[in-house]
Structures are given as C-alpha cells and as structure tokens.
Amino acid sequence: MDEAIHNIETILISERPRLLRLCTRLAGDAHVAEDLVQETLLEAWKHLEGLREPEKISAWLSGIARNVYLRWARQQGRQQEQSLQLETGPDESLNILEETLADNFDMEVELERKELAELLDRAMDLLSPETRTSLLERYVRQSSLSEVASLMGVNIHTASMRLKRGTLALRRVLTDEFKLETEAYAPNESAEWTQLALWCHHCGQHRLLGKLDPVQGDLYLKCPGCCPRVNDYVSWNTGIKFLEGLKSFKPALTRLEKWSSNHYRTALREGSVTCTKCGQPIPLNFGIPADTSSWVRQHNSIVIDLRCNHCDSRCHTCMDTLAFDLPEVQAFRRRYPRIRLLPPRQIEAEGAPALVATCESITSAAKIEVVATRERFDVLSIYGG
Numbered sequence: 001m002d003e004a005i006h007n008i009e010t011i012l013i014s015e016r017p018r019l020l021r022l023c024t025r026l027a028g029d030a031h032v033a034e035d036l037v038q039e040t041l042l043e044a045w046k047h048l049e050g051l052r053e054p055e056k057i058s059a060w061l062s063g064i065a066r067n068v069y070l071r072w073a074r075q076q077g078r079q080q081e082q083s084l085q086l087e088t089g090p091d092e093s094l095n096i097l098e099e100t101l102a103d104n105f106d107m108e109v110e111l112e113r114k115e116l117a118e119l120l121d122r123a124m125d126l127l128s129p130e131t132r133t134s135l136l137e138r139y140v141r142q143s144s145l146s147e148v149a150s151l152m153g154v155n156i157h158t159a160s161m162r163l164k165r166g167t168l169a170l171r172r173v174l175t176d177e178f179k180l181e182t183e184a185y186a187p188n189e190s191a192e193w194t195q196l197a198l199w200c201h202h203c204g205q206h207r208l209l210g211k212l213d214p215v216q217g218d219l220y221l222k223c224p225g226c227c228p229r230v231n232d233y234v235s236w237n238t239g240i241k242f243l244e245g246l247k248s249f250k251p252a253l254t255r256l257e258k259w260s261s262n263h264y265r266t267a268l269r270e271g272s273v274t275c276t277k278c279g280q281p282i283p284l285n286f287g288i289p290a291d292t293s294s295w296v297r298q299h300n301s302i303v304i305d306l307r308c309n310h311c312d313s314r315c316h317t318c319m320d321t322l323a324f325d326l327p328e329v330q331a332f333r334r335r336y337p338r339i340r341l342l343p344p345r346q347i348e349a350e351g352a353p354a355l356v357a358t359c360e361s362i363t364s365a366a367k368i369e370v371v372a373t374r375e376r377f378d379v380l381s382i383y384g385g
Contacts, residue, residue, distance in 0.1 A: 011057060012041050018058070019065050026069045036072060040065040123173045131166040138163055193222065196249055200234060201324075201333075202226045202295050204340035204362035208234060210249050217243040219252050226295045233293055241276065261325035264304050264317055268376040278311040289316055300343045302355070302374070320344040320357035322377050323370040329359060332368045332385045336361035347371075349380050 019040055023033035043064050044051075051060050124132050130152070137143045137151060149159035193209040200206050200223035211220040221235040235256075237243065242259060246252040267273040272281045287305045288296060296303060301318035308314070321341065323329050333339060338361065345356040353374040360367035368385035372378055 012044060012061075015058060015061050016041065019061060022062060022065055023069060026066070027072070032072070036065065036068050040068050043068060123170060123177070126173050126177060127166065127169055131162070131169060134159070134163055135166050135170065194249070196221075197337075198253070199338045199362075200226055201339055201341050201359075202234065202299070204338045212243075212246070212249055212252055214243070214245055214247050217241055219243055219256060223295075227293060229294065232295075234295065239277070257325065260317065261322065263315070264306075264319075264322060265325075265377070267304065267306060273306060275308040275311060275313060277313045278308060280308060280310040282306045282308045289314065292316065299341075302344070318344075319377055320355055320370075323357040323359070323372070326370065326379065326382070328382050328385050329368060329370065332359060332366075336364065336366055338362040346374065349373075354380060 016037060019037045020033055023036040023040070024030050027033050027036060040061065044061055047064075051057060053060075124135070127135070134148055134152060137148050138145070143151070145156055145159060145163075148163070149156045152159055152162070154162070193211055196208045196210050198208045200208050203223065203225050206223050206225045209222045209224065211222075212218070216238070217240040219235070219237045219240070220233055222233050227233055237256060240256070242255055243252055246255065263273055263276075267282070267284045270284075272283050274280070275282050285305050285307065286302060288303050289305055289307075292303075296316075296318060299318055301320050303316055304319055305316040306314065323341075324333070339359045340362060342358040342360060345358070347354050347356055349371050355372055355374050355377065357370045357372065358367060359369075366384070369383045371380045371382070373380065
C-alpha cells in the first residue's frame with residue numbers, strides 16, 4: 001500500500017511541470033498558474049478513484065486542470081469564449097481533439113495549437129449540424145450530459161450514445177479526410193521516411209518526406225524531386241539537443257524553424273554566433289560547402305556557412321530563406337500551402353545592395369516579395385501577399 005501511494009506521488013510530481021505550462025497558457029499569469037496547479041494536484045489526490053485508466057493519467061490531469069481553471073475564471077468574472085477559435089480558448093477548443101485522439105496522438109505542449117484548432121474547425125464542418133452542435137455543447141461549452149439531452153430533445157441515454165457516435169465520426173474525419181495533417185502531430189515510431197503534409201518550398205510539386213529520431217535529436221527532410229541523390233536533403237540536422245524527446249514532426253519543425261531564424265540572424269547581426277554543441281564562438285562566413293545538397297547550388301543564393309573551428313560542427317542556409325520567419329510570409333504560406341521560393345534577385349534599394357526574395361503560389365497567381373539588405377537581410381519593404 002505504501003509503495004502504491006509513493007508511486008502515485010511520484011507520478012503527480014513528474015506531471016507538475018507540464019501542468020504548470022498548461023495553466024500558464026490558460027490563465028496568462030505564472031503566479032496564478034502556480035495556485036491552479038496546486039489545486040489540480042490536490043483535486044487529483046482526492047479523486048484518484050476516478051482514474052479508471054492509469055496509463056492515461058496525463059489526459060486525466062489535464063482535464064482536471066481545465067476544470068480548475070474554468071472555476072477560477074468564473075470566480076474572476078471572466079467570460080469564456082464559446083467557439084473553437086484559439087485566440088481566447090485554446091485548450092477548450094482542443095479538448096475534443098485531445099479526447100478523440102488520445103489513444104493515437106501524443107499531444108505535446110510544443111504543438112502549434114492554432115493550427116490544431118483550425119484543423120479541428122475544418123473537421124467539425126464536415127459533420128452533420130446535429131452532431132456538431134452536440135459536441136460543441138458538451139466539450140466546448142462544458143454543458144452537462146443532461147443539458148445536452150434537453151437541448152437535443154432526447155433522454156440522457158440517447159444523448160450519450162449520440163455523443164459517442166459523434167466522437168467516432170470526428171475521429172474518422174480526422175484520420176481519413178485529414179490523414180496527412182493529423183499524422184504530423186502523431187508520434188513517429190518508424191525509422192523509415194514518412195510523408196508529411198508540408199509541401200516542398202523549392203518546387204511546390206512534392207510533399208516532403210521526413211525522418212525523426214527523438215533519442216539522438218536527428219531530423220531529416222527530403223523532397224523526392226529536389227533531392228534525387230541518396231544523401232541529398234532539403235534539411236538535415238543531427239544531434240540537436242532541443243529536438244531530443246520530440247516524438248512528432250510538427251513540434252520538431254516548429255522548434256527548428258525558430259532556432260534557425262534566431263541562429264542565422266544573430267550571426268548576421270553580430271558577426272558571430274555561439275556553437276550549440278561546444279559553446280565556442282563561430283565567425284560569420286559565406287560560401288557553399290562542398291557536401292551541400294544540389295538544390296542549394298541550383299538556387300543561386302548567398303549561402304550563410306557557419307563552421308565551428310573547435311568541434312567541427314557545421315550548418316548553412318540560403319540567406320533569402322530567412323524571409324520565411326516574417327509574419328507576412330508565414331501568413332502567405334498558410335493561405336497558399338503550395339509555394340515555391342524563386343532564386344533571389346540582387347538589386348539596389350535605398351542606395352545600397354539588396355536582395356529580393358520571392359515566394360509564388362503554385363495553384364494561383366499570388367506571390368509575395370521581400371526586399372532586404374544584402375549584408376544582414378534587414379527588411380526594407382514587402383510587396384504582394
């Protein structure tokens with residue numbers, strides 16, 4: 001008995017950091033989040049008999065944390081958003097997705113929650129109005145089963161059966177109609193290449209293939225068209241600490257993009273950057289490494305080449321790809337998933353050498369152009385989009 005209690009206490013303590021991140025996002029206040037987590041763990045301890053499936057303790061604790069937050073929010077007189085929009089209620093809107101896909105998906109806190117909410121919205125639109133209404137009422141508006149039954153004009157048993165059928169229907173839509181999108185959030189347990197929903201931004205003709213190793217911190221991306229050789233990649237990253245432990249592609253790609261933007265822009269701004277492996281400074285350098293992928297040579301861009309003289313680690317990127325971290329370009333890519341990045345043009349702007357990075361849609365005439373300085377890629381102007 002004492003050992004069982006000790007095990008439960010250990011599990012609850014291990015879940016505390018994750019719950020703190022969740023409550024901080026919900027309340028928007030780190031100090032309030034501390035109190036919410038403390039109350040969540042107390043509630044969990046008092047109601048351990050309600051944990052029917054111990055292997056799902058994380059999802060169970062998340063549900064308790066949400067209820068604790070909602071109770072606190074009502075006491076504060078806050079109005080809860082009653083829709084699936086992320087801006088005011090991310091975790092409420094994603095509750096259905098978490099519960100529906102709990103058996104197959106590892107819902108990491110690093111996920112792109114806005115994209116998940118939008119994906120859920122699109123999936124819900126494919127359900128019947130009655131099913132959509134009942135799911136919204138039960139899981140988003142937190143209505144009791146009896147309230148849902150009253151709204152639908154049926155008894156509680158019938159309402160319960162319809163909700164179960166509704167969640168199964170939503171699961172089918174997500175795993176059939178949006179298979180590629182949902183797979184990006186699923187734990188990747190294959191050592192083989194996995195097709196992603198993401199289109200190659202160099203050609204716009206092929207979906208990228210990905211390979212992820214959460215133990216080693218390795219992430220490879222390959223385009224069947226742009227990378228014809230065996231060891232030819234759109235992106236290859238090995239032994240990256242911040243990728244360790246990430247089991248699904250979406251959070252890994254998001255984290256990599258943020259790191260890459262900061263890393264290369266720091267090098268351009270400061271003239272050097274700290275090596276992520278040994279901590280020594282790496283001087284800014286331009287040039288095309290001999291072992292680089294064929295698409296880099298074909299792109300005809302200025303290449304930022306960062307090689308550490310101490311541990312010999314190396315990374316490089318085309319300067320114009322830094323346009324991808326701009327909010328305007330990110331919005332353009334969400335609107336037009338199939339785009340291609342044209343070779344940059346070198347011009348003169350405001351009396352100084354400049355680069356023009358152009359993204360054009362494959363499926364329409366839309367395009368967006370970023371004019372930036374050639375030395376540091378400081379943005380001068382943005383056109384189109």
